[in-house]
Amino acid sequence: MTSSAPDRDKPVFMISVVAEMLDIHPQTLRLYEREGLVVPKRTDGNTRLYSQDDIxxxxxxxxxxxxxxxxxxxxxxxxxxxxxxxxxxxxVEQLVQYVQQLEMQVKVTERNPQILNALVKVTRQDLMPTSDI
Structure with a gap:
């Protein structure tokens, strides 16, 4: 996942600043917007504001x-x-995490085969002594 830092998607740069930063004409930025390559946010006054992700x-x-x-x-x-x-x-990363969780469950079951026949599958770590209740 493209993890964006919280402020990277915050629109703060005006078109003139972005044009200067990237050494391009503001019309080029407008063209890229028309083509759908970048979609800057707009203020209430319809001013384009670009985020760091946009840049x-x-x-x-x-x-x-x-x-x-x-x-x-x-x-x-x-x-x-x-x-x-x-x-x-x-x-893929989510799938890997899921498989790792399944592997952990299999290992717990292999160490505690009695879990397979239990009505409620719990491990010793899940149990709490009655004195703690």
């Missing part, structure tokens, strides 16, 4: 277009595939 995404777009010569349609496909890969990575 990072714009840097990837610029790298693909400037350094690799990818056109905007190609950039869109690449970014979409990247997002899907991140989602798949998150799913």
């Amino acid at each position: 990072d995404k714009l840097r990837r777009v610029l790298s693909l277009t400037r350094e690799l010569g990818v056109n905007l349609a190609g950039v869109e496909v690449i970014l979409s595939m990247r997002q899907k890969m991140e989602q798949l990575q998150d799913a």
Whole structure:
């Protein structure tokens, strides 16, 4: 999962600041927005505000277009595939955690075979002495 720090997705940069940071014309940012490559937040006055995550995404777009010569349609496909890969990575990580939990349960059952025949499956660690009640 693309773990964003809490402030990375906070919209704080105006279009002129982002244009200067990335050394591009504000019209280029507007074009990228029209193409759906980046979607800045808007203030009540309709001013575009970009987050650090938006800026990072714009840097990837610029790298693909400037350094690799990818056109905007190609950039869109690449970014979409990247997002899907991140989602798949998150799913794999969740699956690994689930398998690890199952392995732990199997180990507990192997150490305590009487658990298999119990009506309520508990381990000794789950039990509390009656004096504690």
